[in-house]
Amino acid sequence: MTVHHLSTPLSEEDVRGLRAGDIVYLSGIIVTARDAAHRRMIEYIERGEPLPIDLRGLAIYHCGPVVRRKNSEWEIVAAGPTTSARMELYEATIIEKLGVRMIIGKGGMGARTAEACRRHGAVYTVFTGGAAVLAAEAVEKVERVEWLDLGVPEALWVLRVRDFGPLLVAIDSHGRNLIEETLLRARERREAALSIARKAIEG
C-alpha cells in the first residue's frame, strides 16, 4: 500500500504507476459529474462537440455537492461521493474519448470501466462514502460551474483541490478490481452465511 501525492493534469505514466490498494492524495482540478452530466457528455461526444471543459488528464468526481453562494463566489459546503455504479453505462466511453485519467467515486465499478482503465491508462479510486465535510475541506476554490441547468447536484462543478484524499485505488490500469474481488468472495460465502442465520430458526 504505497501513498502517492499527485497533481493534475495526470499523465499516463502517473496513472500506470498506481496499483490497486494504493492511496492517492490529489491536487489540481477535479470535475463533478453524476448521471445527467454523464448522459449529456455522451451526447456531446456523439455530436463531436467539445465539452465546456477539456477533461484530458483530469479527474471526474461522482458527486453532487451542497453549495452556498457568498456574494458572487460559490462555496462547497459538503461534497462526498455518490454511488458510481450508476455511471457504469457511460464511463468507458468517457475515459476513451475524453482522456480522463481518474474517476473518483464510491461503491465500485464494473468490467467495462475496468477494461477502459486497462486499455487507455486510467484508474478508479474511492473516497469514503458520506465523508462530505472532509471532502469539502480539500476544496480550495470553485473555479466555475457548467451545465447548472441540470440542477445543483447534477451540474459540472470545476473544483481546485489540495491533497484530496485518501483516495484508495480500487481499479488500477493493470487489470485489478478490488471491490469486484471482495464481492466475488462474498458470493462464494453465501451458503455458509445462510447456515449461520438458520441457527436462529432451528433453535
Place this chain on the structure above:
Amino acid sequence: MSIREAVMNALYDAIHRAVVYLPPDVKQAIRRAYEEEDNPAARAQLEAILRNIELAEKTGKPLCQDTGLLTLYVELGKRFPLPDGFHEIVAEAARKATREIPLRPNSVHPFTGRNTGDNTGRLVPYIHWEINDGDELKITVVPKGGGAEAVSMLRLPPPGKGVENVVETVIDAVLEAGAKPCAPLIIGVGVGGGADIAMILAKKAAALRRIGERSPDPSIAGLEEKLLEAVNSLGIGVMGLGGSHMVLDVHIEYAHRHPANYPVAVAFQCWAARRATAIVSSSGEYRVYQ
C-alpha cells in the same frame, strides 16, 4: 410563541440537528467498529468517517452532502391543537432549511426531471401519521440518503418456506447491495402485512430504532443477532474493501400476513443514520433530541 410558530421552529431545528449531528447510539457503534476492525483499508475508511463526524459538529455543516428526501414520522396526540395548514408549515420549514443550513435540493419530478430547488414537491416532504391519546405533537425527521435507498429490496416468495424466506432475502439483498450503500449500515427487515406494509416496517426498523435495541420477541431477537453475524461473515466490510463490519445492526419488525403472501422487505440505512425528534407541547413549548 403561537403553536404555528412553535411547530415551524421545532421542525426547522429538528432538520438542522438531524443533518449536522449523528445520534449518540450511531456514533458509538461506528467508534466501536473502528476499534474492533482488523482490516487496514476498512479501518482507514472508518477513521475518515469519525473525522468527518467531528468536522461536521465543529463547522455546523451537513455531515453528508446527500441531505435526503425529507420524510417525517409524526405522532399526533388527539388533544394537541394542530394548526391549520400543517402541510404548508412543513413545506415552509423545508424551504427555510434548504436556504439556510443549507440542504441539497433533492426533490425531482420523476417524469420531467425538473428539480424544484427547495426540497418540496408532490407528497414531499412525506408525512407518516399516527394518532394517539396524548396532547403532544412528536415529529421525527429522517433525511435518508438516496444511495442506501437504491438497494432496498422487496420479495413476496411463496409462504411454504416460512422464516427461511427472511434469511434468504436478507443475505441476497446484502449480496446484491454489495459496496454500493455507505457502510457500516443498519439493516431494517419488514416481514408480513402486504407489500406496502412490509416496506414501511423495514424502513422504520432501519431508520428509527436505536442500534442495539432488540425485538421484544426473544425468537425474533435471536434471528436479528444471527443475521447480523451472517451478513458480516460475507466479508464485504466497509465500502466493499473487506473486513467484518459491513453492518452495525439488524432490526426486524413484523405484521400478520395474508395466508397466500410472505412479504419480506429489506431497507438499508447508511452510516449517516440521521434522525432527530421534536416534541411540541400543547402550550407551544418544544424540545429537540436525538
